[in-house]
Amino acid sequence: MPLTHLIADQYPVTTAPWPRFRVDRESWSRAAQTLASGEVSLVSLWAEPGQVHLALLDEAASPAEIAILSLACPEGHFPSVGAHHAPAIRLERTIRDLFGLEPAGAPDIRPWLDHGQGASYRFLGAEGPGLHQVPVGPVHAGIIEPGHFRFTVHGETVVRLEERLGYVHRGLEGLLAGAPLDRAIRLAGRASGDSTVAYALAFARAAEAALGIEAPARAASIRAVMAELERLANHLGDIGAIANDAAFALMLAHCGILRERVLRTADEVFGHRLMMDRIAIGGVATDLTGAGLRHIRALTTYVRRYFPGLVQLYDRTASLQDRTVGTGIAKPDLVRRFAAGGFIGRASCRAFDVRRALPYPPYDRLAFEMPVRGEGDVNARVWIRILEVEQSLALIDRILERLPDGPVATSLPAIDGTGREGVALVEGFRGDIFAWLSLDGEGRVARCHLRDPSWFQWPLLEAAIEGNILADFPLCNKSFNCSYAGHDL
Amino acid sequence: MRKELFAGLVLPPLTEASPGADDALLAALGPEFERATRRRLGRSLAIREVDAGSCNGCELEIHALGNAFYDLERFGIRFVASPRHADLLLVTGPVTRHMREALERTWTAVPAPKWVVAAGNCACDGGLFQESPACLGGVDAILKADLRIKGCPPRPVELLRGLLTLLEAAQR
């Protein structure tokens, strides 16, 4: 049991549903080494004034386990985790930027989220005859989020890519601190607009864990319907967009129609196309009516009818496959080390899905398949998404078949003046979203940390593009579709 | 593939009726706009979109304008890759400190006469991020918006209505 061995005889703090322990520097460093050995995975690393927290996942345990270690750093520094385990590096750079805590011994301390004033940023070099750099962004040629990419290329071949993010840093965690719960969940739902349901769900579940309440069964089912609709919309949109980046606009047009149908259904049923602010703490804000049920059933029938033709089109168009097969390979070993979630992980052998590993209602009662492939290329990521579209359709049908009756929200307990803490991990369309929050004695958010799956996926994109031609970057990038907003916060 | 292409010939079009211009938005456009646009815009509008700190929700809906339902290009409105080719900047997000310079530079690169449209509550006035020290509080903090399209995010049809209002004003 790697987790219990790490935290033996330390001081527990009340957190639900997973434990948190105050540890000393030795245990902290030991945890960093255990991460490096691959026995446990990194869930997140974050800070609040004067202390740092490390959330670890033991995937091998059954069921999987999570534990959080906290280290007080009164002198303003803590032993670097990134020195042992690369996935922690960007998180440590963030902690340094936003909280001024020094990761002692860290391999990279360049600013990450906070660009500071004036100081120029030193990009990592690649030197050799015939190499040159291509800077791109933060304003890109298309309608996408801002970030800066620095490519070092040899002819057409990318030798190194370095990402610089942080342009859409909105100070979200700062706004969350001190916010009442109803405002906080609206803010959390805007961490990344494409995952608004998943973020609101993660926040709500963490808050509910802290308050010791549970959403009623009907609410849990409706939440899952929303989450699967969100997954469906994003996968459909992205499958089309990936094909479009391979100059196959026909797929974009058809997938665009399917995606629009999903959004219109969401609008009709829940009153918002992206389903923002539909999940509330303790339940959902909108019940599902008989008409709503019929709309959703009509949608799944429609998608089932048209989607297979598009899949066939993708599968049988050699010019398209030529661009996606073997392109942008994320190596399974790297994916495992970074514990990359979602379709990126599952396209590279990492069979991890929160709905399976740490199931929350109603997924604990639902059987579904978790598609996994091993090639790790653009094609594999497209296929995982295709199969997940089918799984989501099946899940929606099954949830609706057994939709429980009853209330859709439970009332919040009276505030009793004591602080509380909660954690949650939920499966968004792009992977696992982690939320940790502590409430003060008045029921306001004292601190909240949200970790987007992109933190562990962006670095893999840097690796996956190596050795590919620059012209294939859009394809690789779109097949990853990492979030800028969710990451920059 | 042929099947999909042939189906396209026989199926009825999906496109919605044009939503028409919005009187309230029309009233919000200054006389300055009308004078300048008449010369510049015929029935075409080239847009450069800039995400200045959006949660990406607004981008998703702006993207949707291109799908078969809204088919923005039938109105002569198109998104361009370079600010040099643009008539207007469509800006989203509460303008983060880190996007300020990029937004200013993009604006400088657009040839005059030029306009700014704020899309979404964040771009209109900072939205939920108004109080954040990391944000400047809407497009107006940097550039003066000629038109504001509210919503979080605005629905595609609302965005379309806003853009058509601009064109309408230009033609009167």
Ligand code: SF4
């Ligand atoms: S207006 Fe709403 S959808 Fe648009 S960027 Fe702001 S929070 Fe996101």
